[in-house]
Amino acid sequence: xxxxxxxxxxxxxxxxxxxxxxxxxxxxxxxxxxxxxxxxxxxxxxxxxxxxxxxxxxxxxxxxxxxxxxxxxxxxxxxxxxxxxxxxxxxxxxxxxxxxxxxxxxxxxxxxxxxxxxxxxxxxxxxxxxxxxxxxxxxxxxxxxxxxxxxxxxxxxxxxxxxxxxxxxxxxxxxxxxxxxxxxxxxxxxxxxxxxxxxxxxxxxxxxxxxxxxxxxxxxxxxxxxxxxxxxxxxxxxxxxxxxxxxxxxxxxxxxxxxxxxxxxxxxxxxxxxxxxxxxxxxxxxxxxxxxxxxxxxxxxxxxxxxxxxxxxxxxxxxxxxxxxxxxxxxxxxxxxxxxxxxx
Numbered sequence: 001x002x003x004x005x006x007x008x009x010x011x012x013x014x015x016x017x018x019x020x021x022x023x024x025x026x027x028x029x030x031x032x033x034x035x036x037x038x039x040x041x042x043x044x045x046x047x048x049x050x051x052x053x054x055x056x057x058x059x060x061x062x063x064x065x066x067x068x069x070x071x072x073x074x075x076x077x078x079x080x081x082x083x084x085x086x087x088x089x090x091x092x093x094x095x096x097x098x099x100x101x102x103x104x105x106x107x108x109x110x111x112x113x114x115x116x117x118x119x120x121x122x123x124x125x126x127x128x129x130x131x132x133x134x135x136x137x138x139x140x141x142x143x144x145x146x147x148x149x150x151x152x153x154x155x156x157x158x159x160x161x162x163x164x165x166x167x168x169x170x171x172x173x174x175x176x177x178x179x180x181x182x183x184x185x186x187x188x189x190x191x192x193x194x195x196x197x198x199x200x201x202x203x204x205x206x207x208x209x210x211x212x213x214x215x216x217x218x219x220x221x222x223x224x225x226x227x228x229x230x231x232x233x234x235x236x237x238x239x240x241x242x243x244x245x246x247x248x249x250x251x252x253x254x255x256x257x258x259x260x261x262x263x264x265x266x267x268x269x270x271x272x273x274x275x276x277x278x279x280x281x282x283x284x285x286x287x288x289x290x291x292x293x294x295x296x297x298x299x300x301x302x303x304x305x306x307x308x309x310x311x312x313x314x315x316x317x318x319x320x321x322x323x324x325x326x327x328x329x330x331x332x333x334x335x336x337x338x339x340x341x342x343x344x
Contacts, residue, residue, distance in 0.1 A: 007296055007306035007317050010289060014301035016218065019275040020050045023282045023301065030055035033104050033151075034285075035144070037061055037083065037137070038112030040071035043159075043217055046278035047109060048072055054286075056107070061094055085112060085136025086122045088338065095143030105147035107285050108156045110137040113190075115161075116183040119176070126337050127175045129183070133190035138197060138334040142342035149208045153291075156205075156212040157284045158198045160297065160321075162219070163188040165311075168320025169196065169330060174337070192321045193330055195297050200327035202295030204344040211294030213284040218300065219269060220277035269314065297322060 014023060034051050038044035039060035051058050052075050061083030062068035068080040081097060084090040098105075113133045120128040126135055141148075141156060148154040166188035173179050176186065198214035205212060283301045284290065297304045297317040307316030320326060335341050 006293070007304055007322060009302045009305060010293070012283070012287075012289065012302040014279065014283060016270060016272070016300040017276060018279045018283075018301050019273075020046055020278045020282055021275070023279045024050050024054055024286070027054045027286050029106075029286070032056045032106040033059070033102055034107035034109060035059045035061065035098070035105065036107075036109045036111055037085070037140070038159075039109070040068040040080070043220055043274050043277040043281065044109075044111040045071055046274045047111060047281055048078065049075065050278065050282055051107070051285075052076060052078055059098060059102075061112075083140075085132045085140070086128065088124070088139060088340070091136060091139050092143055095140060098144065099147055102147060104151040104154075105144055106151050106154055108141060108144060108148065108154075109159075109281060109285060110140070110157065110194075111159045111281065112137075113159065115187050117186075118183065119181045121175070124337070124339060125175060127181075127186055129186045129190045130174060130193065130337075133187075134193040134197060135334060135338050137194070138342065139338045139340050141201065142340060145205075145210075145342075145344065148205070148210045152209050154210045155285055155294075156198070156201060156210065157281055158194045158212070158214045159281060160194040160214045160216050161187070161191040162216055162299075162314065164192040164195055164216070164297075164321045165314075165316070165318050168192045168318070169326070169333075171329060171333060174333065192318070195317065195321040196323075196327040196330040197334070198297075199295045199322055199324060200331045203324065203327070204331075206294055208344070211290070213290065213294060214297045215281050215284045216297070216299040216304070217277035217280050218272040220272050220274055 034056045036044055036048050036058060039048040040062055048058050048060055057077045059079050059081060060068050060072050061081045063084045065080055065082055072078050081094050083094040114129055117128050122131040167185055169189050169192055195214040198212040202212040280298055280301050284298050305316045307313055309319050
């Protein structure tokens with residue numbers, strides 16, 4: 001494999017417990033324009049609220065307009081638009097409408113996603129997790145690039161997952177046409193693809209002063225992302241209240257830390273509130289420490305460490321997620337599967 005991206009942690013003042021309020025303290029986004037896919041629920045809603053509070057104008061796309069309106073319609077300087085990441089025409093229409101109304105795009109935060117979905121394909125035959133989590137955002141970024149290019153210092157932030165450590169992209173059969181479908185493998189593939197997308201987007205776009213980042217927000221229970229695991233909407237909402245409002249994440253993380261200490265283990269699973277999960281995304285979007293450090297994988301409000309493919313660590317970026325040669329290969333695959341060129 002070729003030289004990897006510079007996955008080296010820096011002197012970030014923040015950590016795994018940092019909240020959106022802490023990350024955004026002193027950040028002024030007055031006059032800036034942002035798009036947040038998935039910005040009406042879970043960590044996406046926290047991101048939208050934080051950006052608006054900092055003075056940004058925020059556009060929140062959603063498949064169901066009424067659902068998004070109910071969540072963010074009362075926020076100032078916030079509008080919603082129709083966008084289905086599985087539908088190429090919907091993506092093109094949303095982008096065209098945005099470009100008619102705005103002459104700049106400072107932040108494109110691609111937070112929408114699905115996890116562990118049963119086998120389903122878009123109209124082009126692409127597996128739904130790859131289509132939603134990666135291909136839809138690839139096409140959306142391409143369509144919105146004229147606005148990004150016009151905006152000095154614009155950033156694209158793609159939300160990934162720890163699942164990138166499980167497996168990479170199968171370039172020989174990305175849509176499970178010959179291999180048996182496994183929703184976990186498909187999810188991990190889509191999230192590794194998200195990081196590779198950020199790597200090559202940054203390489204291509206930095207000439208236009210556009211930088212790209214991939215972010216693992218952390219383990220954030222009680223959000224809509226787990227709807228294919230728990231399909232009961234009432235239980236999802238109850239879990240969100242317990243984990244976030246009643247700070248259940250802190251209790252569970254403390255218990256895991258205690259168990260790990262008893263076993264002599266250095267690592268353990270710690271859960272985050274939606275505010276803590278959103279913090280890493282917002283840090284990637286706004287931190288001045290990242291002005292010249294695009295194309296990296298971020299976790300816990302810092303650049304993640306590059307680790308070996310056989311690493312047993314729960315953290316760090318795997319080689320198949322950050323290798324520039326694979327990132328170039330994925331770009332070509334994205335153009336092929338989406339049926340849309342993305343020339344910078």
